[in-house]
Amino acid sequence: MHTLTSWDADPVQAFKKFVASAAFADTGRRTRADGTPRLLSPASAKIYIFMFNNVAGWFPEQGLKFSTVTQADLLRFIERRVKGKRVLNSKIAYRYLRLLERCYEHLEVTPNPAQQAILGIDRAHMTQDEAGRALSPDQLERFFAALPGEAPGKQGSRPFGGWKRRRDRAMQLVIALAGLRVSEAIGLLIAEVGRQAALDGSIVLTITPDEKHDTSHEHAVTLPRLGAEALRAWLEERETMAIPGEFVFPANLTGARMTRKTVYMQMRATFERAGMDLARSGGRTLRNTFAKQQLEQGTPADELKDVLGLALERSAADYQLVRVKPDPEPDPPD
Missing domain, CATH: 1.10.443.10 (Intergrase catalytic core)
Known part of the structure; x- marks a missing residue:
C-alpha cells in the first residue's frame, strides 16, 4: 500500500522509475532468446512517459487519484471528444489502457481497472477502424x-x-x-x-x-x-x-x-x-x-x-x- 500511496503522491515520478525497471519488462512478457526480460530502449521509454503524463494530468482535473480510478473513469478518458471528434483514435486508446494495465498489474491492484476497461471495448471494431x-x-x-x-x-x-x-x-x-x-x-x-x-x-x-x-x-x-x-x-x-x-x-x-x-x-x-x-x-x-x-x-x-x-x-x-x-x-x- 505504501507503493500505491507514492503513485498517488507523484504518479509521474513513480512511473518514470517503473518504466526503467525490469519489473516493467516483466509486465510486457517479452523476453530475449535467453529468456531474460527485454528492457525498453530510451526512445520507447520516452513515448511511454509522454503517454502516462497525459493520463496523470487528466486525473486531478477529474478529482481522481491513481488508486481511486475505476473502469468507468478510464473509459471516459479514452472516449474524450473535442468539437465532436475523439481525442484518441481507437488504436491509441487501446495502448493507453494496456499501459495502465501494466501499472496496476505491477501494483497488484485487484480488480485491475484498465484490464476491465480493455474487456469492455470492441477490439474487432478497433482493428477495422484503424486499418490504413x-x-x-x-x-x-x-x-x-x-x-x-x-x-x-x-x-x-x-x-x-x-x-x-x-x-x-x-x-x-x-x-x-x-x-x-x-x-x-x-x-x-x-x-x-x-x-x-x-x-x-x-x-x-x-x-x-x-x-x-x-x-x-x-x-x-x-x-x-x-x-x-x-x-x-x-x-x-x-x-x-x-x-x-x-x-x-x-x-x-x-x-x-x-x-x-x-x-x-x-x-x-x-x-x-x-x-x-x-x-x-x-x-x-x-x-x-x-x-x-x-x-x-x-x-x-x-x-x-x-x-x-x-x-x-x-x-x-x-x-x-x-x-x-x-x-x-x-x-x-x-
Missing part, C-alpha cells in the same frame, strides 16, 4: 506516372523554369520509395543524403531529428535507383541555382522551409492526375505502401521499426493491417 490505406503495385505506378515536372535541363526559354515542379517530383518519389513522413521530407537536410551510390544505384538517407517533428527518430533507409536518380538530379539543379540553406526541398529561392499544407496540396494533385480516389490519399498512404511492401518482402517488424524510424516494434507490426483500396467501378454506359 495502401496502394497496389498498379496504383503506385500510376502515381509515379502522374508526378509533376520534367527532367532537369528541360526548362525551356526561362532559366530554371518550373524548378518547383521538379522539386515536388523528387520529394514525392523520396516519400514513396523511402517511406518518409512528410515532416521528415520537409526537414530533410543535404548532409543527410548519402554521397556515394551503391552498385544498384541506390543511396542511403540518414534521417535525424534535426528540423523534423519531435517524434522522428534517427534512422537510415535505402532510397532505390528511381528515387536516387531524381533526388541527385534535383540536388544538382538546386546547387546550380545557388539556393541557400540546408533544406533539400526548400520552399523558395531564399531556402525557407516548406509547409505541410503545400506538400499535402501537391500530393493531392498527383493523386487526382492519377485518377485515384482522393479520400485519405497523401503522405500517410505512401508510407503505408512502403511499409506494406517491406513486410511482404519478409522484413521482420523489429527491422521495419528501424527502417521507418519508429520507437516501438508494435507500431511497425500495425502496418500489417493496411489494406489496398480498389479503384471504384466505372459508371455503366447509358
Whole structure:
C-alpha cells in the first residue's frame, strides 16, 4: 500500500522509475532468446512517459487519484471528444489502457481497472477502424506516372523554369520509395543524403531529428535507383541555382522551409492526375505502401521499426493491417 500511496503522491515520478525497471519488462512478457526480460530502449521509454503524463494530468482535473480510478473513469478518458471528434483514435486508446494495465498489474491492484476497461471495448471494431490505406503495385505506378515536372535541363526559354515542379517530383518519389513522413521530407537536410551510390544505384538517407517533428527518430533507409536518380538530379539543379540553406526541398529561392499544407496540396494533385480516389490519399498512404511492401518482402517488424524510424516494434507490426483500396467501378454506359 505504501507503493500505491507514492503513485498517488507523484504518479509521474513513480512511473518514470517503473518504466526503467525490469519489473516493467516483466509486465510486457517479452523476453530475449535467453529468456531474460527485454528492457525498453530510451526512445520507447520516452513515448511511454509522454503517454502516462497525459493520463496523470487528466486525473486531478477529474478529482481522481491513481488508486481511486475505476473502469468507468478510464473509459471516459479514452472516449474524450473535442468539437465532436475523439481525442484518441481507437488504436491509441487501446495502448493507453494496456499501459495502465501494466501499472496496476505491477501494483497488484485487484480488480485491475484498465484490464476491465480493455474487456469492455470492441477490439474487432478497433482493428477495422484503424486499418490504413495502401496502394497496389498498379496504383503506385500510376502515381509515379502522374508526378509533376520534367527532367532537369528541360526548362525551356526561362532559366530554371518550373524548378518547383521538379522539386515536388523528387520529394514525392523520396516519400514513396523511402517511406518518409512528410515532416521528415520537409526537414530533410543535404548532409543527410548519402554521397556515394551503391552498385544498384541506390543511396542511403540518414534521417535525424534535426528540423523534423519531435517524434522522428534517427534512422537510415535505402532510397532505390528511381528515387536516387531524381533526388541527385534535383540536388544538382538546386546547387546550380545557388539556393541557400540546408533544406533539400526548400520552399523558395531564399531556402525557407516548406509547409505541410503545400506538400499535402501537391500530393493531392498527383493523386487526382492519377485518377485515384482522393479520400485519405497523401503522405500517410505512401508510407503505408512502403511499409506494406517491406513486410511482404519478409522484413521482420523489429527491422521495419528501424527502417521507418519508429520507437516501438508494435507500431511497425500495425502496418500489417493496411489494406489496398480498389479503384471504384466505372459508371455503366447509358
